[in-house]
Amino acid sequence: MDLFSSFEQQLKQTTAQHYLIALSGGLDSTVLLTLFAKLLQIQPHFYLRAIHIHHGLSPNADSWVEHCQSLCAQYEIPLIIEKVQIDYRNGIEAGAREARYQAIQQHIQPNEILATAHHLNDQTETFFLALKRGSGLQGLGAIQKQSELFGMKIFRPLLSFTREQLERYARTENLTWIFDESNDDTRYERNFLRNEILPKLRERWTHFDHAVQRAAQHCFEQQQLINELLQKTFLDHCQTPTEFQLHNFNQYSSPKQTALLRMWFSLNQWEMPSKRQLEQLINDVIFAKKEANPQFHLGKQIVRRYQSCLYLTADFADLTGICLEMQDDHILLPDNLGELYLQRTPQHFIFSWQQFSVELPLTDLPIQIRFNYSGKIKHHPKRPREEIKKIWQELGVPPWQRSRIPLIFYGVQLQSAVGFFKVFEHSEK
Template identity: 60%
Template sequence: MTLIEQVQQQLQRQPNTHFLIALSGGLDSTVLLALLAKLRENQPHLALRAIHIHHRLSPNADDWVRHCQQLCQQFSIPLIIEKVQLVQGMGIEAAARQARYQAIARHIKTQEMLLTAHHQQDQTETFFLALKRGSGVSGLSAMKAQSAVFNLRIFRPLLDFSRQQLWQYAIENQLSWIEDESNQDNQYERNFLRNEILPKLRERWANFDQAVQRSATHCAQQQQLLTELLQPELEKYANKTHRTFDLTDFSQWSVLKQNALLRLWLETLQQPMPSTKQLEQLIQDVILAQSDRNPQFQLGDKMLRRYQQRLYLTEIFADLRQIHIPVILNQPLALPDQLGTICFSQTESAIQVQWQNQIYFLPLTNLPISIRFAYSGKVRNAQGIHQDIKKLWQAHNVPVWQRQRTPLIFYGENFQSAVGFFQNFVPAST
């Protein structure tokens, strides 16, 4: 069976007919583009587009753009060119990968699946990089033919083929491709493996890549089995909608079960996997911390926080305690840190407040109205009893960080209301 016939079989097992092809202009992605264009001749229902990411890293990058444009014109495939800016403070490889997928996410259509040209040798490199990081069976599963990365559905139809097979197809079909000079720079981990280590292993063991692929498959199967066994437990303790994890029985589990369930929960939320050390810190410093504490742990660009017997995955929030916003009636006010818009208007009998699709009513006042996000005094309830505001927050089961993100309404210097939760039952004129 030829290369194109095998790829055709894979596509026929796909419900998708709309594909966005990641095109670097190198050998692998050029072959993928040509294969899809050839298959489309007999399957005109295939909807193809390509995207090329300009990373601004090579002096030849503009030439690569022109090459990709010529290829796509030759095959009558629409091409998207996207220039990206890499995030500072990350390694070049990681920053380029993040920028690449973020750019693709901006352009991919709902019905499209991303196609990448990863092949057998790429799989071996990915396996070894995971081994270098000390990954478990999930990481050693390497790449799957289908997966999701950065919330993108990805299909890798060339994963079972060697680079030699792709090269042979390119030569037979007179394809031209570019060579990225950075592929020879062994300061990059993948290049070091590709250029220095793996050739010697392949020279010693001819079927080395196939053996690595079998090991990756075995790891993937073990991970799948583990996930199936833990799924009922995960459904019992995890709330995906609210991104929380119930810790009621956590201390009764073995360490292995604690680690596995936390990793599985984070995976379902499409979060980066914590290292062994990070997981130990999360458990000891957050989950098993004293009950009167409200600890937190940063993981990537998110924060893990504990409140009572529940672990929360949240954004990293700005400190709003010094914020003081004067209110202008009948004028929408944009709240800080993506908290939305709030609007105050006066009726004959009350001040109406609209926030997050809810309407609240407060007593009339002649005092200036303002919004703040910090208050630590007493509040008088409807029965005339004064309580510390902390007790009221606890009574409403509001986590500590959410208290600091709830608009607090002040009449003059007097606390009047925590919008959506409670108010101070004191005449506004006092």
């Protein structure tokens, strides 16, 4: 079966009709775009768009944009151009990939599937990179033709074809494509494999890529089986995606513990920790002293433990020194906490934040919003004044969330933690 016929058959299996095509302008994505364009001629019910990510890494990046614009204009396919800024902290390759998918997330529509031009050679390279990192079944598992990443459905219809097959098709169709000069730079790990190592293996073993694909698929299926066998236990621990209950966790074997944690990370589509990182997480966070509130940094995210539960959170900004004056009927809170609204009635001020609201007496004092307080308060009319730390504990509020809840002050006196408690007297006796 030729390339186009195979492509057409695969699209029949997806039943989807709306596709966003990732277009770099290189050989692989150019072939993918033209296959979609050819399909559109005989099946006009498909709705296609393309997106090109301008990373700004090459002096030729602007000319690549022009090439993609010309290509899409030729086939009358709408094109999105998105310039991105790369975070280099985890390396240029990882940073470019993260920026690329974040940009695509902003544009993809709910009914669209992202189509990428991954092919069989990419599969081999990815397998070897995972092998180099010492990955287990999860990392060695095959790239699938259909999967989900960052909440987006992804379709890879060229995965069973080699790059050589794509190049033959492109030359037969008289296609033109751009060449990224960075592909020759073997300082990058993928390029080193592609240019220095894998050609020798393919020369020795002609069907090497297909053998690697089978091995990767075996790893994927074994991981799926493990997940299936552990599913009931996993659901006992994880009823909310970003929380993992630790009851009975110490009774499991070490392999079972790490397998359950990997399922948790996979569910949240977060960076998969290495074996060493998982061991550190288990020893230093899960089995830390009961009174501790340990945490573990993983990329831009943090795993935290509180009251026999793990939480996945962002690396929040420190808001303890923030003090905002409320001079209008609403105020924008820092660090993506949303807005706090103020409504005046004849008897009260009503403060609203997220799904919470609180009624407070009217005042002529300055109204301030803070995120930090220490000392004793009276939060219930029939109870004595108590340390605010104890109140937070009774309410089950994790320590890192306590400094992210807006505290309303009239002058220097705390009035309320919105959604959690009101203060009934302000005497410092």
